[in-house]
Amino acid sequence: MASKRMTLDQADSARRRAVRMMENFGDEAGAAEFDAMSPEEYADYKGIEIVNANPSHRTRSTRARPHSTERRERVMVKKSARVEELEDTISDIYDTYQNCGTTRAELTSAMEHISTLCVEAVPEVEDDEEDEENGDGDDEEEEE
Secondary structure (H helix, E strand, O other), rough: OOOOOEEEEHHHHHHHHHHHHHHHHHHHHHHHHHHHOOOHHHHHHHOOOOOOOHHHHHOOOOOOOOOOHHHHHHHHHHHHHHHHHHHHHHHHHHHHHHHOOOOHHHHHEEEEEEEEHHHHHOOOOOHHHHHOOOOOOOOEEEEO
């Protein structure tokens, strides 16, 4: 079974984004390959299930989830703090770049410092994030 569901329009939009991304990375062959695909072919290639855009096709659960509001607020606070940390890291990287000298040793030192900042910026996965990745997040469920 496909892991992701999209309407035909959404699949076409994703295909066009993939074309632009490949062009941005300078992969003209990859861009041309995705550009030549139909939305159905792209969905098949990516393992996406095409679904009907008709809202009656999918029934969404109306059951309330206990503590979902509090959980969302906790997640948002964590994400806000993470964004601030990343902004600080980006600022540090930019400062290092601006203040590095022109000798090979100075450039190497600056790049090592930037590399260290990037490694430190990689988040450790927490229990809440693992739950979201495993589909236990606050997304609405389908009724069967």
